[in-house]
Amino acid sequence: MFGYVKPVPDELLVKEHNFYRATYCGICRAMQKHTGRLCALSLTYDSVFFAIVRMMLTGEKCTASRCRCLAHPVRCRDCVRENDALIFTARAFSILAYGKACDACDDTRGLHRLPLLVARGVLRRAAKRADLPDLLAVMQRELAALAELERAHCPSIDEVVDCSGRMLGEFFAAELVGDEREIAYGIGYRLGRFIAAADAAEDFEKDRKNHNYNPYLFGGTGDFDEPERAAARLSLRAELYELEKEVLRLPHKAYPYMGNIVKNILYYGLPAHVRFLDEREGQEKGVKA
Amino acid sequence: MTDPYIVLGVSRDASEEEIKAAYRKLARRYHPDRYANDPEGARAAEEKMKEINEAYDAVNRMRSGSSGHTGGGSSFVSVREKINRGYFADAERELDSMAEGARTAEWHYLKSALLARRGWHHDAMREIEIACAMDPANSEYARARELYHSRFGGFGSQYRGSRAGDPRFEGNRGGECSTCDICTTLMCMDCCCEGCGGDFIRCI
Numbered sequence: 001m002f003g004y005v006k007p008v009p010d011e012l013l014v015k016e017h018n019f020y021r022a023t024y025c026g027i028c029r030a031m032q033k034h035t036g037r038l039c040a041l042s043l044t045y046d047s048v049f050f051a052i053v054r055m056m057l058t059g060e061k062c063t064a065s066r067c068r069c070l071a072h073p074v075r076c077r078d079c080v081r082e083n084d085a086l087i088f089t090a091r092a093f094s095i096l097a098y099g100k101a102c103d104a105c106d107d108t109r110g111l112h113r114l115p116l117l118v119a120r121g122v123l124r125r126a127a128k129r130a131d132l133p134d135l136l137a138v139m140q141r142e143l144a145a146l147a148e149l150e151r152a153h154c155p156s157i158d159e160v161v162d163c164s165g166r167m168l169g170e171f172f173a174a175e176l177v178g179d180e181r182e183i184a185y186g187i188g189y190r191l192g193r194f195i196a197a198a199d200a201a202e203d204f205e206k207d208r209k210n211h212n213y214n215p216y217l218f219g220g221t222g223d224f225d226e227p228e229r230a231a232a233r234l235s236l237r238a239e240l241y242e243l244e245k246e247v248l249r250l251p252h253k254a255y256p257y258m259g260n261i262v263k264n265i266l267y268y269g270l271p272a273h274v275r276f277l278d279e280r281e282g283q284e285k286g287v288k289a
Numbered sequence: 290m291t292d293p294y295i296v297l298g299v300s301r302d303a304s305e306e307e308i309k310a311a312y313r314k315l316a317r318r319y320h321p322d323r324y325a326n327d328p329e330g331a332r333a334a335e336e337k338m339k340e341i342n343e344a345y346d347a348v349n350r351m352r353s354g355s356s357g358h359t360g361g362g363s364s365f366v367s368v369r370e371k372i373n374r375g376y377f378a379d380a381e382r383e384l385d386s387m388a389e390g391a392r393t394a395e396w397h398y399l400k401s402a403l404l405a406r407r408g409w410h411h412d413a414m415r416e417i418e419i420a421c422a423m424d425p426a427n428s429e430y431a432r433a434r435e436l437y438h439s440r441f442g443g444f445g446s447q448y449r450g451s452r453a454g455d456p457r458f459e460g461n462r463g464g465e466c467s468t469c470d471i472c473t474t475l476m477c478m479d480c481c482c483e484g485c486g487g488d489f490i491r492c493i
Contacts, residue, residue, distance in 0.1 A: 156412055157411045157412065158404070158409035158410075158411050158412045159412075162409075190408075197411070231411070231414060231415070231418075232411075234410075234414060234437065234438065234441055234442065235410045235411035235414060235441075237441040237442065237444040238410035238411075238414075238437075238440075238441040239410065240444050241440065241441050241444050242408050242410075244444075271444065
């Protein structure tokens, strides 16, 4: 969940975009306060989607204030005041960042590993400060399951991406109950699957060159030409179709701003990661012509 | 056993299409969802459905001769029945327990239906492609494949008209800072410093 879940700002109303940025600032401040300043450097825009879904489900009150920070020392910015949803988002994302750092450390060799080791050390402390042992355990369990499937060169793409789906599902649903929990789990599960599948499709060429595991490499013919690409495109759109079903269960009428941001991410931001498969195809055709 | 043609309500010289249409019509009429509030009726419909499935399979077997569902024919009837009744886990277990040799086009088709129900669409599509490749003449498999493409292929195009998918809006990414932004900011800072008597960047 790093860098994939973003809206297309051109399609947002100005007030919606301001709210989006204010939420980001709010999460950043909450992260600095609850998990440490260094950890806040790992924050990504993906966290805003997480926070907005949570605020829509819990009905958390959002009030804005003006604030200045180290990253924006000159201009005052709108910032959503700290609430439970933002604090939880900050804590959950410090754990996800730690997981990402562990993964990157395992995959990298040589001198490039040094800065990653430092980052992992910082994020380990932040994850400890986040004080969510259940989520930390879920993440470690699913990453271990994923590593096991990778070792076994699992040919089923769905089985591989399901680990990420289950993990994000648990993160979204944590500390919620009843229908809210069900909706949040559904959104997290589908989003996690989509991100993992899109990431694998994007990394195909790199993984083939470096002889790394990639589900599209072992699940198909070993090539990634038009038939495989068309199948990947269709299955990614199928994931979005399932995600849409879950997202439409959120209380959109009660929260129109947040609803529009979530819909923008679903209908514009995420499909951009499917369209790269078309684009490459177009470029190749252009070269041949 | 009653004559399967009578059970399906078709004549002996009916075409394959007519038989399939008759089967689908009956399957719809006796679908368990229609009897959600009527347990008595649901039981009767279940019995009837079992009879219809057996008749349909028997007709298929008779028509395709030895190339039909040899080895797994009767099992597929029970798998279809379990799917119709909503026992998806049982149906999947039964399919997985079948030997490699019994995995006909029908096996791949049913597996695909179960995977799609779980939302595992990539594997589901792979299975339906295999089923279509093994039995290209089967219109049921071809229709399922077609349905996949039409349902998922145009995702997002219905949202706010035609803009989703418009390449003009694709290059845009939220909240990023370009190299131009950085240079402009540095130049502005340099101007400010020079105005105050200092020099932030000497070469500009």
